[in-house]
Amino acid sequence: MIKKSIIAVLPLFLAACSQFSHSLTSRTWHNMNAKYNATVDASVYFDYAEFKIDSVHQDNFSDILPILPAIDSLETAISKPELEEVIRLTSIVAERHSNSKFTDKSYLLLGKARLYEEDLTNAIEVFKYLNANHKKANYKNAALIWLMRAYLENEDMNKANDVAEALKSVPLSKENKADFFQIKAAFHQRNGDEALAAVFLEEALKYMDKSPKKARAYFIVGQLFNKLNRGSLAHNNWKKALKSRPSYEIEFNTNVELLLQGNKLGGNAIAAFNTMLTDRKNVDLKDKIYFKMANVRAENGEYPKAIEEYSKSVQLASDKDQKAVAYQKIADIYFYKIQDYALASSYYDSTLTQMNSRSEGYNAVKAKSDYLADFVRYKKTIVTEDSLQALAALAPNVLEKKIEEHIREEEAAFKKQQAEKEKQEQVAAINQSANPNAWFFYDKARLTRSRAAFIREWGNRPLEDNWRRRSRETGSISLKVERGVVGQDDVIPTDEEAKAKEEAQQKKLFEGKRMALMNQIPISKERLTASKKKQEEAYYNLGKIYHLQFEQEDNAVESFETLLTRFPETQYRPEALYFLAISKKGNNQSVYRDELLEKYPYSSFARQLKRGNAAISEDLEHRAEQSYAQLYEAYLNGQYEQTLQQTQKALMDFTGTAVEDKLAMLRIMLLAKKRDNNTYRIALIDFVRSYPASDLKPRVDKMLETLVEKK
Template sequence: MFSKKYIFLLFVALLSSCSQYKNGPLSKSWHNTNAKYNALLIAREDYKIANEIIIENDKENYEEVLPIFRRIDSTQLDTAKLYLIDAIKKSSIIAERHSNSKHLDEAYLLLGKARLKKQEIFNALETFKYVNTTSKSANAKTEAMIWLMRTYIENDDLASANQVSDLLKTQKLNSANKALFLSTKAYFHQRQNESALAVVFLDEALKTMKRGNEKARLHFIVAQLYEQLNQVVLARKNYNYVLKNKPDYNLEFNAKLGLLSTQSLAKNTALTYEKMLEDRKNQDLKSKIYYKMGDTENRKSNFPLAIEYFNKAVAYSVDNPIEKAFTYKALGDLYFEKLLDYESAGIYYDSTLITLPKSEVDKTNLGQKALFLNDFIRYKRAYDLEDSLQKLASMNPAELDFKLEQMILEKKNQQKKELEKTEQNSVLKTSNVGNLPKDMKRWILYDPVESIKARNEFVRLWGNRTLEDNWRRGEKTMGSFSIKIEKETIDSASIAKSAKEAAALLDEKVALEKKELDQEKKELLRKIPTSNMQKMASKRKQEEALFQIAKIYKLKFNDEEKAKENFNLLLQKFPKSVYEPEALYYLAIMNNQGNEFETKLLKDYPLSSFARQLKKGSVKLSKDKESEAQNFYAKAFQLYDSESFDLALTKIDEGLNEYVGSQIEDKMAMLRIMILKKGSNKDQYIISLNDFLRSYPSSDLILKAKELLAVLK
């Protein structure tokens, strides 16, 4: 009995000495063993499996520069989420039950990483901050700070990420932490579209990394970044490094495509592409090959072949909507930038948006571009229409009549071709016949003239026979001699009657076509500006369309070269245009300071809001000057109130020029709008309203300006 009691007391003593709150060697050894071989072992495995699932499910688009760290999308975690939850639970156990274990820092770091991957951003931030504050290990603190920086980046808090980065620069880093920090720093710059800085840091990070698929992937990104920076030699060097770092087949395949696409355009890559298409391993990757073939031909300016290859890439992109969407985008860009076919470009951009998953649409500016393209097409059509009408108006009557007839016939031929093409495609889709002739025409019975011609040919060969079964055997007892006689005995009266019917029908058809032609000519003649008033109206429409096209290039498409080209064309074609001040303003800000456009704007339109915008800069008025502006405004308002609109307009223009940057500048601008509203110059009124919306977006009077513009519309 005594021995049993002694054993029990000994057991209790041992348990009490193994408490997580004690630092004895027995306690530490026990908790270290339990932490390492139970909870931490499972947590590590869970986190590893979750990462593998995320990588497997992440269908990366190799036509875009890959993100340095794989995207974290909580909506697509699926099975990985279960492993992350278990990793969080298991790593939490170590903190709860084994707080004196030497594996506590690793457990907390694993907990933070799992929370980040699960998109629990706030919890991840708190975890990494806790490790950095409480850990006794310098390496653990540094690693926690690096992951804290990464979490801030994923949360788009780049200012906080930059602060952590500045702190890390002062820390002494071991090999693993150095590679992680440099990669994270590269990611920070990549998120800010700073490719040159991103590639420098990533290149440095790769020097301390071990060989493997992840290093191969980062070399691929470096190659893409160098290609983006037009450093083709360095891009090819890194594509070759990908092949040397044991990549998976998908990465290896895309690296080979990268090497092909960066070859000199003088080299014939077609044979290599053809071999890749024939390789059985690439049966599921044909869309990527055709995309690269299209891209190569596009860079060679061989646009028809590029379009053919891009369309084949679309046809083979069955299970990859992102890949298909970016092929549509490539087609849209080709039509928009190279072929200047804006309607086709609009169709392909719309297809891109329809095909692209909703989660990806917000990451591009395609939605806005497609929307703005509709406005662009509308103004481009208006400009081209007025341009062609003005050219027609300058022709003499005979030349004009011939030109209109040509235009109408050309339009009809085009419509006929499109109809035949549509019918041919319809037959090809519904028919089981494999190969139909390319010159397939409509069924003969749909054309009355062709039908009568065929009937006459039949009568000439066989006579005017009754419609009945077995018509060839009508006089079979007479033998072949009877048939021969019958063939030679032609019913001349019947043929003559049929010929007259055909001729009459043909004449009727010709007369109808001539009537339609004359009618269409009259319709076109009505649109041609003939009087001076009509010509002025046509030029006014063209002037507005050209101005809007230039603005869309500048503000919507961010294409400054095309914007400059169209603003300059506006100034050349329409001197003293109502849009000249604004055009000069945009040209001034797109060129270096002190340019000819700025000089002309300040000289010719010194009182315009655009001149004020150039002069404003960082002007700050003194209190006395602000009081002066208030008094000046009051006097201008009195003139407006007494309906002395001309004097009020002169006064307010003077004040806007004198008190640039004052606190009541927006009130002065609005008073000017109200004065113009009372006058007869509607164009200036509309321009001033739009100018107010752009120049004073934070003004309390912005709603008033929007209301006035809405009333006009």
């Protein structure tokens, strides 16, 4: 009877507990399950996920810290298990307890977890759904705030701004205000507006509880105001950072900033940094201290000292970001201050080896490294080819003597280098011996030195049994067969024979070096032409790098003028004349301009010079397209002579339009019909240099190759 009663009541109870029911029983049951079986646990998992992400994130204190570090899946991967658990638990609430009062909180946690996983599309959809379909204002507003953050991470600044505008007139809770103003500050920081970023972050600080995150925010406000030359405001915020339970790293860097600020007011920062280096608390921060010391040295113009201290920072740094920024500082000094471009190139390369390829400045450093490497190569080419051409002009007996002297100098330099290396290894060995716990096989210097001593004593012998014996008879005769010495007796050479063999080897080595050098010297006419062609290319490219990359007009003018003087028939003459004509430092601009317009009137450079910086209107583009269509039709009808004249005029009239490359290509085709090979060749070369991104360039390249083959 009791069993029958339970069976009869059970369906009614289950119906009352349905998530689609709004009865008191149903809501109570679902609230309890949503809270204790999902939402509470999800909140704990999310907080722990944030803690783990913060713990692995490394701030780069060489620059202004980001208010909200960009979400990086490489960093958030550490919290993947926790974030997946948040998603699982919050999904349970949405699927099974949709009538509970914890649904809104679950959706917000779900959206945040998706965001931290860099699943931006789904995160945006969750925040939109929460804002549109739920009633609690606090969570609807939070959804909008985090939607703004999602758009920010998606680099959709317009939509992020639209959401910010919508939130302006909405009353927000204390927690939501802290989040909103912080995200708004990050929005302005990423847009490069430091002043507004500082204002909004100060506003956010009013609603933040005392914590390491608040201390970090005060530190950033101080940095922003410091960049804006508002020293007193920066000072006040840094002082507040020290009172807001900062992490040791924030505390250390805040003290450093206050120290540097005092140095500008007459303090002695270097002495203070030296004191910090002796403090045992700063053992793990010595790389940062040396870096800051180097910054002070660089600001004071003490570049050798700055380079030395940046190098110490590199040696002591454990994280790649610190190494990268120190390398970049050294590279910048060599590039901008000392103008040693070879060393600058080397240090920019070192920067790239340590730099995160996803970091903001990576592409700029990569571009600088590339053109500096080219610059160094072109400089070296000019010097090398000058030396080789000078050698080629010498009498044969003098040339032989010069080559011998060069080889001897190289050998002496190599011996000196080896001696210096051995000396350094000896010093390292002495230092190593001071540590009795160091294991021999961990010391590369000692291993190398011991191996060299073994080879001197026993020769370069393979690892095998009975290695001490001159003749190994153990085992079988196969050992001698393998060595190719079956039937031979071991004979110890006399000192005279050994000396003669050594001299023969040295003579053979010397002859190899001599022949290698002789093969580089442009003795024949063909080699001399190739050598001069390399220099022509080098002067042209150096001029462009000086003008476009270094913005050093004097050096650019010198390179282009040398190019025109040494290689008057150079194929790069129109472009060199153009750069010289527009240079602000040239003395003969009008001369270069006149020559360009007179001798190369239809080159893209002459057209650009005549046109200047005039804007391209839609009407001009439309007329250019119509003109090209008419001219091309005339070409198809065989009207070559008249069409060529009209095309050349159209190129002048429509320089800078979208069809300019098509008009230039049409002119090339008309010149081919006219069989004016010289003008045709110049037009092809001009097209390749002027329109490198044109879809027609591959066709022009083939035409140029065919022309060269016919020659």
